Amino acid sequence: MAKETIAGLARRLGISKASVSYALNGQPGVSELTRRRVLDLAEELEWYPSSSARALSRSRAGAVGMVLSADPLLIDTEPYYMAMLAGIETALAAGDVALMLRMVGKDPAQERATYERWAGERKVDGVLVFDHLHDDPRPALLDRLGMPFVLHGAPGSAGPAAFSGTTTDHAVDAATIVRHLHDLGHRRVAHVSGPRTFLHEEERIGGVAACAATHGMEVVPFEGNYALGAGHDAVVSLLRDPGDRPITAVVFGNDLMSMGGLLALRELGLRCPEEVALVSWDDSLHCQLASPAVTALSRNPGMQGRVAAELLLALLETGTFQTRPMPVSELVVRASTAAG
Amino acid sequence: MAKETIAGLARRLGISKASVSYALNGQPGVSELTRRRVLDLAEELEWYPSSSARALSRSRAGAVGMVLSADPLLIDTEPYYMAMLAGIETALAAGDVALMLRMVGKDPAQERATYERWAGERKVDGVLVFDHLHDDPRPALLDRLGMPFVLHGAPGSAGPAAFSGTTTDHAVDAATIVRHLHDLGHRRVAHVSGPRTFLHEEERIGGVAACAATHGMEVVPFEGNYALGAGHDAVVSLLRDPGDRPITAVVFGNDLMSMGGLLALRELGLRCPEEVALVSWDDSLHCQLASPAVTALSRNPGMQGRVAAELLLALLETGTFQTRPMPVSELVVRASTAAG
């Protein structure tokens, strides 16, 4: 099948390229009759405008990018990403924008290089950025590159922002978890967080500490890295020697560490939830299938991804920054925190 | 920052656009000195060629596409996809090709429409196709569209193929599983497969039946759909009423159904592996974390994805079809089939 072009359509209809273009794009300047003839012919020939030609003349790629920079070890075990991707994709598909995906290791330089490349090549119109860091260099970089972006999980504290993002009130989530444990009688708990370089972990740690303080509870912090082994090691080092005031509950920063913690409890011969209760700050199938099933904060990554993508589309469309707070997460109570 | 163009570079250097282009692309026609000057300037200005302009003049998108058409329910629970994606991405990144991702529901029409669109818009240079079906309409469609593709999990039986693909010898995998169960003394087993519309499930079912026959074993087939509930329901309907010759082992087509089966065993009060052994035809973290941990065939989806992507790159580069057999999968023996 010889590829049709807009010039071909114009020739067949005996009109000019310009008219065809106007007709196809719903722009004024053509009669209703002509427009119909053009659209009908395009459909009949199963013709679509060349995306690269369109991208060139509109100076718009029609795609947005996303760099998944994660531990290769985690990337296939974290259902979180896949769910988020699915949400992002549904939003983008609705806006007729393509998703360009790049996976790099935990190397910030590679993520940076990818952004520079994409900006230079004008390959994407904007990017979705995740896991906001302390003194995150990426917003400044992207600004310098003139690349619109949405920060997923932006710092919610600031006022009207100079960028778009979704915000999560981690303090509220923290309170939900801490109160749940307090209600069950726990007074000394551990909090196994993700790396403190992530801003949201900082907020969570602060939230947990604050809420615990108002309830007269004690929190033992532990910095993990979201991997199975970290959860395991945390539990071993925190609970091997109970001491006089033992820890009776552990909050994990994600589902993988929760699973690791559960394995460790089994090894140590500690019964869950009778001796130690568990809460995961991320829900997933893992939490549901574990035995005991693990109480988890359901954060709905699919919806979050969808919202982030919508913000990016809006930013590209209108150029206005928006921040949108995510709805409060819900705690799904399961056996790991069943009433003692 | 005003965007530089090739014309800008040419002006700065006092040479023609053509020379710049030749220099940048490593083509003959420029002196070594000029080439260096061009490359140095490009680096200094952090300049990259516009991907859309390049795509237009080369008539090559520089991207390949992949439609993930799966049950939305499964898409975020199946670690298989994520691992495969990671493998695909590493191969594509090496070949400097972008990955365009689209997720659609289990609706074949949408997948078809996506291919037609991509072909019409020349948005991708080729696609990766998964889950080969009985009388799969996609190869013919893609051929008609002139869209190069690689079939992941192509029928391995045929001779030199008219397309590229990775092939898996499911009969060998089936034998690995069946022999393992036979060695443990099982003589009557169930095989909970995925939908028979998938060609690979057909091959697996045949392989299991054939190998079982040579070992004097009996196989009870059950058609599932890869979802948690299907595994559960299969076990319930197969094992609730043992009868005179009870089933002592169940083989599941993927990890999710295995987990469902495990839940069902627990409900029925059947001990695993003492009363019923379990094998999963897909390994994942779920199998490792389950209790008992589930024996599983490790198929290395990351590597398979990488190979499939490499085949596609080769096809785009040279235009020659290749089929590449995947290495035989290895059975990871865990507690769910521990010696009785």
Add this chain to the structure above:
DNA sequence: TGTAGTGCCTGAACCGGTTCAGTGACCCCT
């Protein structure tokens, strides 16, 4: 000394769309 060959470089066409400025035709108003 003429000429064929080679190396370096250039102008212009081309890829397939979008968009601007301009041209008639037609209608309305005074």
Add this chain to the structure above:
DNA sequence: AGGGGTCACTGAACCGGTTCAGGCACTACA
């Protein structure tokens, strides 16, 4: 009858690269 406005449409420029045909200078060879 003449001036102004709207409508449908067109030619040509443009987006930013790639590539072809050809020009010029210089060397090599007969």
